[in-house]
Amino acid sequence: MEQRTELFKREQKWGLNTYLYAPKDDYKHRMYWRDLYSAEEAKQLMALITAAKQHDVEFIYAISPGLDITFSNPKEVAALKRKLDQVREFGCRSFSLLFDDIETEMCQADKQVFSSFAHAQVAVTNEVYQHLGEPETFLFCPTDYCAAFCTPNVSQSSYLHTVGEKLLPGIDILWTGPKVVSHKISAESIEEVSSVLKRAPVIWDNIHDRPTELIPKLRGVLTNPNCEFYPNFVAIHTLATWCKATADGGPKDVEMGDEEQDPCYSHQKALTLALTDWLQEFLSTDQPGGRKESSDEEPMQTDMGENLFYLPYEHGPTARTMLQQLDWLKNNTEWCSRAQQFDDMCDAVVQMFNRLSNAPNRSILYDLYNYICDIKSGVGLARAYVKTLGGQGRPSAQLMNDDPEPWGFRGGLSGEFQRMLPGHGNRDLFRHPPTTAVYCIRPYCPDDKMEVQRIFREMQSAGEGKVPLVAQPPLISGEISPSPQCALVLEDELGMCGYALALTDAKPAAAKIQVIKMLEEFPSLITIQMLPRVTDPSPAKRMIGQLLSSIRSSGSRGAFCELRHSDRRMLDFYTKLGSFKPIEVASLPRDVIAMATSL
Incomplete structure (x- = not known):
């Protein structure tokens, strides 16, 4: 605020x-x-x-x-x-x-x-x-x-x-x-x-x-x-x-660049004006007493050099030059002077990082830090690779994994550099790009009962414990029907691969155990399960969002779910949602943990 x-x-x-x-x-x-x-x-x-x-x-x-x-x-x-x-x-x-x-x-x-x-x-x-x-x-x-x-x-x-x-x-x-x-x-x-x-x-x-x-x-x-x-x-x-x-037909002092076609406005001029004002903010201290730089730190400077960053669809002049240089260095053998130019440009990026890191205004730095670290690491990889090509270093055994994790690549300039290094080319994240899974979320109907039970049994057999969950089996077996607007199933090209069911009033399902105190605060029950082939958490988040909205509309104060300690995947899922917290329920079996959220 x-x-x-x-x-x-x-x-x-x-x-x-x-x-x-x-x-x-x-x-x-x-x-x-x-x-x-x-x-x-x-x-x-x-x-x-x-x-x-x-x-x-x-x-x-x-x-x-x-x-x-x-x-x-x-x-x-x-x-x-x-x-x-x-x-x-x-x-x-x-x-x-x-x-x-x-x-x-x-x-x-x-x-x-x-x-x-x-x-x-x-x-x-x-x-x-x-x-x-x-x-x-x-x-x-x-x-x-x-x-x-x-x-x-x-x-x-x-x-x-x-x-x-x-x-x-x-x-x-x-x-x-x-x-x-x-x-x-x-x-x-x-x-x-x-x-x-x-x-x-x-x-x-x-x-x-x-x-x-x-x-x-x-x-x-x-x-x-x-x-x-x-x-x-x-x-x-x-x-x-x-x-x-545009308000008065255009300022008189706008200097047109070669690329400019607009008679009223120069985006390069506007960018320069903005950067000039912004750099003054970097130099202002955002804490009482400011922050003094020690003699061995590189000071924050305000010279206006060429730009690394620009718009989402294009890089700045410096970035474009560096990408062209790296492409040339990959494909030519007589390149010592060009390699030195590229190394000098990489060094300038590191200097930029050091200067920004010493900016007196720490609030701006903290907002930008992830981005500039990302650029620095991408440039560092490219720099090390060029030195390897020139015989100045030994190739790293782990420079690029054959099958990197998705988070191994970033967007923007750093991602461009990584894609130009060995092992990937234009294939980006994967050696063989997978087809994107298409999921369908639809309402549960009585004919789905057998498939829901199959998924439940399959996931139960995969777990370490075999103790039946306390409140869920009546809902899974069909003894108790899900509440209206509170039952969804997930399908992919192979068929049903997950479900999300809820009871706005969990008392019928939990009648055999002494959980009345918990039900006063969390009267609704949720059960959700995905087969292992569903690696994207988005469908599950969407289904649980719809369930919680429906439960809330019914007037319920809160909802709980039951999980096995051995079901690390679903425990991790609920934990990362942020809204569900573990609660103490003395009558639950040792293998079962309850998590709940207030609505």
Whole structure:
């Protein structure tokens, strides 16, 4: 919250005027959207909204109900209105409904009321917009928020046409361009989507460098920040320069580079201005008394050299030169002088790392440290390899594993270097790239009982202990049916490979043991299991997220699961989720551990 307030100060200083609040770490923004904020949470949000007003920044509160809302249920719509009414009481006057990154299949109840998924979204959005008194700023994020998601294309998308025709004209629509992260957004593509939506879009951007000819064709631009606060400086600073360059027809002192085509704006000039200001932040101390450098440390410097970093789709000039040099060194034999040049460039990267490490402003350093360490290690590998080619070192026996772990490769410049070293070439992570597994999550039906039992038995036989779990067998065997909306199965190309079942009231399943005290605090039971061939944890996380949401909607206060001590895989899974904690239950067998989460 403190960093967001600091961001408002920067926005005011640079001439930006809007902030969209939609953080994934606010669970009441998305997963638990129905829940009202507590007194402490309300205090924080009110302070944030007040701070935005003080710095002339429009605070837009966004909510994402699309994971599990039933559009046709008046109680659900009432819950959405109640939540936004609460935020309005905090002083917020601008809102946004987000339906991005959700499943597009409607439930049976919605299919009986609405003609399409777009129709359902638009109906609820219009109703909420009117309930709030038709705010001056109200944003809608469609599920098809870029051209790549549209079927068959933008101009023929029935989804977008429904949104354009039925969404009230005072509501603005978010759009990311041709792709989620669009390399280029053309004026023609904006004209096309504007025609379908019957209004100019608001670009929700993931890159921060666009031609100024887009400005008159847009309702606005929002830029997605990095998760770390300090590395956002350049992106937001250059966005502000871009906006100023178009406000009065362009600054008179813009010097055009050879690559420039925009008469109003120079991205190289904007980058230089941003870096110049940012370097001053590196030199400011962020702790009382600062941090003095010892005589043997390399001092932080402010010379403006060539750039390693640039935009997601391209490297800076120095990085491009280094990649070209390494490619040449791999394929030529007479190369001593070129090898020395490459080594000098590698040394310059190490110096950059040392200088940044000695920056007085430690907060910026901590946000950047993982990235610059990554670059340094990638350059170090390439440097060692070139020395080996020149006979200056012995090849490392473990320079590159034939079958590296996925985390052995990184993105960006470091990943480029690693891919150029022996053993991989363009194959990236794997010697033989595997086909991506496609998983299907669907509701459980009675015919699935035999397969669920087979998976349960298979995983039981793989464990060290054979003691039956206390509460799960009645649910697995079919003696007790899962609660409504609380049973899912996972399938891949070979068939069923996992399940997730739940009881909102676990008393029938746990009737034979004395766990009444536990059930008062955690009345619901969850059981989830994946076959070993499911190596991706994402499907399991998604299923358990849906179960917890359904259990919470039923009014349950908490949920528990039972695991064997020998089932290290599932214990690790629940532990890494973060919300489940081990609990003491005296009546459980020694081989069984209970974990629970409050809802």
